[in-house]
Amino acid sequence: MSWHLYNIMCNYGDILPTKYKCAPGKLQKEIEPFKDKWKKFNPGKPHILRDGLSVTSLDGGFDGNDLDSLKDVMERTGEIFYEASYTTLTPVYYESEEVQKLVDPWKKWIARSHFIRLPPGGFFPTHCDGDRVNDPEVFRIIVPIKNVNPPTFHFMFGGGPTMLPIYWQQGTAYFMNTHKPHCLFNNSVNSDSLWLILNVKVCEEAVQTQKFAVYT
Numbered sequence: 001m002s003w004h005l006y007n008i009m010c011n012y013g014d015i016l017p018t019k020y021k022c023a024p025g026k027l028q029k030e031i032e033p034f035k036d037k038w039k040k041f042n043p044g045k046p047h048i049l050r051d052g053l054s055v056t057s058l059d060g061g062f063d064g065n066d067l068d069s070l071k072d073v074m075e076r077t078g079e080i081f082y083e084a085s086y087t088t089l090t091p092v093y094y095e096s097e098e099v100q101k102l103v104d105p106w107k108k109w110i111a112r113s114h115f116i117r118l119p120p121g122g123f124f125p126t127h128c129d130g131d132r133v134n135d136p137e138v139f140r141i142i143v144p145i146k147n148v149n150p151p152t153f154h155f156m157f158g159g160g161p162t163m164l165p166i167y168w169q170q171g172t173a174y175f176m177n178t179h180k181p182h183c184l185f186n187n188s189v190n191s192d193s194l195w196l197i198l199n200v201k202v203c204e205e206a207v208q209t210q211k212f213a214v215y216t
Contacts, residue, residue, distance in 0.1 A: 002135050002136075002202070003135055003136065005202050005203070005204060005207045006135075006136045006139060006179075006202055006207075008207055009139060009175060009177075009207055009210050010177050012175075014157070014176065014177040014180060015157065015166060015174060015175070015176050015177070016174060016175045016176075017169065017172050017173075017174050018141070018172070018173045018174065018175060018210070018213040019213055020101065020102060020105055020172075020173040020213060021101070021171050021172050021173065022098040022099075022101050022102050022143065022171045022173075023098055023171060024145045024146060024170045024171040026097075026098050027096060027098035027099065027145060027171075028145065028146065028194070030095065030096035030097065030098055030099070031053065031092060031095075031096055031099070031115070033095065034053060034091070034092055034095075037053055037054070037062045037092075038051045038052065038053050038117065039051065039052055039053075039054075039062065039063075039067050040052075040067070041067050041114075041116060042067070042068060042069050042072070043067075043068060044068065044069060044072040044076075048122065048123065048124075049118065049119050049120075049121050049122035049123075050116060050117065050118050050119075050122045050123075050124070051116075051117045051119075052067040052114045052115060052116055052117070053092060053114060053115040053117070054066055054067060054090050054092065054113075054114050055089065055090055055092050055093055055099065055103065055113040055114050055115065055196070055198075056086045056087055056088060056089055056090065056093075056110055056111070056112055056113045056114070057086055057088055057090055058085060058086055058088060059088055060088040060089060060090050060091075061090065062090060064086075065081065066086045066112055066114065067114060070082070070083075082111075082137055083111040083112045083137050083138045083199045083201075084111045084112075084137060084138065084201055085111075085112070086111060086112035086113075087110060087111060089103075089110070092115075099196070102141075102143055102173055102196060102198065103198065105209060105213060106141065106198060106200045106206065106209065108205070108206075109200050109201040109203060109205065109206040110198065110199075110200060110201075111137070111138050111199040111200065111201050112138075112199045113196075113197060113198045113199055114196075114197055115145075115194065115195065115196050115197070116194070116195045116196075116197055117192050117193070117194050117195075118153075118184065118186040118192065118193040118195075119186065119192050119193075120186055120187070120188050120189060120190060120191070120192075121186065121187075122185075122186045122193070123183070123184055123185040123186065124182075124183055124184045124185075125183055126156075126163075126181050126182070126183040127181070127182070127183070128178070128179055128180060128181055128182075129178040129179060130178075130179045135202075136179070136202050137201070137202060138199040138200055138201055138202060139175065139199075139200050139202055139206075139207075139210065140175070140176050140177075140178045140197065140198070140199060140200075141173050141174065141175060141176075141197075141198040141199075141200060142173070142174050142176050142195060142196075142197060142198075143171070143172070143173045143174070143195065143196035143197075143198070144168035144169070144170050144171075144172070144174075144195055145170060145171065145194040145195060145196060146170070146191075146192065146193060146194040147186070147188060147191045147192065147193040147194070148168045148170060148193060148194075148195070149165075149167050149168055150165050150167070151187075152186070152187060152188035152191060153184075153185070153186050153187065153188060153193045154184070154185050154187065155168070155182070155183075155184050156182060156183050156184070156185075157176075157180065157181070157182045158180065158181060158182075159180065159181040163181065163183075173198075173213075175210055175213075
């Protein structure tokens with residue numbers, strides 16, 4: 001794990017579509033049986049409307065702390081967890097062919113991964129991932145599934161006056177440099193926004209997979 005490897009990926013660009021895709025409608029139908037397994041995402045901030053469905057967890061179940069802030073978990077319990085602590089696939093993976101299509105290219109190096117659902121009014125404030133001190137542990141693969149583009153949803157990327165909305169192709173897996181500022185907001189009236197977030201361990205093999213997956 002190193003900044004050198006991470007920067008190799010970013011040399012191609014900060015937001016890059018890959019060749020890996022899914023059928024968004026089919027995926028949504030396949031995860032419908034797990035509608036009672038959604039949990040509050042980052043429960044330490046109950047005022048923010050957003051939920052998560054685990055694709056990986058500590059033990060393959062749905063009742064762990066993988067949807068919580070790792071910083072909050074440490075402050076609350078004294079236990080230290082990492083993105084790479086959560087590598088056991090949940091039934092969501094095994095019961096969905098479309099999820100398998102997206103996970104399998106990175107399966108060997110998969111870390112904490114989940115669906116994020118933002119109802120109307122749900123948001124992530126402007127932030128940068130990573131602690132800015134230690135080498136990056138993972139890189140991020142983002143798959144937009146439902147209600148992901150303006151005017152009903154805004155995923156902003158950049159900093160200050162350079163922060164602009166991203167326009168996504170639904171069902172396509174993207175590499176994104178989330179160490180740069182970004183924020184999300186669902187300003188629709190009645191439509192949830194749905195995303196699959198994959199964290200992949202930074203190692204030479206995974207970086208090479210990402211390199212050859214990117215459209216050129």
